[in-house]
Amino acid sequence: MARALINVPAKAKRGDIVEIKALIAHPMETGYRHDTKGEPIPRDIIKSFVCSYNGEDVFRAELFPALAANPFIAFSIVASESGVLTFSWTDDHDQTEVRTAPITVE
Amino acid sequence: MKQEQKKIEPNRRELIASGAGMMALLLIRPAQASDETMRGAMRQFISEAQVRTGRIKLDLPPLVENGNAVPLTISVESRMTAEDHVKTIAIFNQKNPQPNVATFHLGPRSGRASVSTRIRLADSQTVIAIAQMSDGSFWSDSADVVVTLAACVEGL
Numbered sequence: 451m452a453r454a455l456i457n458v459p460a461k462a463k464r465g466d467i468v469e470i471k472a473l474i475a476h477p478m479e480t481g482y483r484h485d486t487k488g489e490p491i492p493r494d495i496i497k498s499f500v501c502s503y504n505g506e507d508v509f510r511a512e513l514f515p516a517l518a519a520n521p522f523i524a525f526s527i528v529a530s531e532s533g534v535l536t537f538s539w540t541d542d543h544d545q546t547e548v549r550t551a552p553i554t555v556e
Numbered sequence: 557m558k559q560e561q562k563k564i565e566p567n568r569r570e571l572i573a574s575g576a577g578m579m580a581l582l583l584i585r586p587a588q589a590s591d592e593t594m595r596g597a598m599r600q601f602i603s604e605a606q607v608r609t610g611r612i613k614l615d616l617p618p619l620v621e622n623g624n625a626v627p628l629t630i631s632v633e634s635r636m637t638a639e640d641h642v643k644t645i646a647i648f649n650q651k652n653p654q655p656n657v658a659t660f661h662l663g664p665r666s667g668r669a670s671v672s673t674r675i676r677l678a679d680s681q682t683v684i685a686i687a688q689m690s691d692g693s694f695w696s697d698s699a700d701v702v703v704t705l706a707a708c709v710e711g712l
Binding site: 467468480482503506508509510511512513514515516517518519521522523524525526527528530 | 624625626649652653654656657658659660661662663664665666667668670671672673674675676677707
């Protein structure tokens, strides 16, 4: 289980635009580097990130090796209703890491 | 025999044409994307559409010490309503091994068209961001960055 950090305001007013920050611990190995023996290090990156709000996708990203290690993404959403934000990161091996965060909208 | 020569020709031409390519070879650096591959990647994203400058702002520090994590912010002027919003923002670079950096998909529920992330830059170069609006128009902005310590070159 990779470590992930998510920053979602716990409370928001209806219609407010809130900033969401998401970071996951991942080397984002580019596939262009070599180890000490000169062997190429295989590529291993997070290739996609999705944030859904009560089941509906609100933000999506496709990532390439040019993204820094421990990919950090900040974006915003409209706080429309109370519920759950789901964050999922998918890597080159099609393994998906999922985190959720509640949001209360008044 | 002739066919083979034909195949080899463009490669050689490209190599000789780009001084940067020669430099890369001399330094035994991994393959670099060139202006051409960046334009190719951009063409794939915009297809036949026209790209205008404006509406989008790409924020990158002009001088970075460490190319391994360069903070980047893109913001687009848009009301972000169901009728008029930013659909996609794509980032391209000139000199990393691959021309693509990231593609972000937004919608009316984003509220504000602003995305921040951290990227790698293998060299001092130009970074380009292109936004696709819901009306099908494309807008772009570019930023030049000087990198003192490049990403990707250090060993383990």
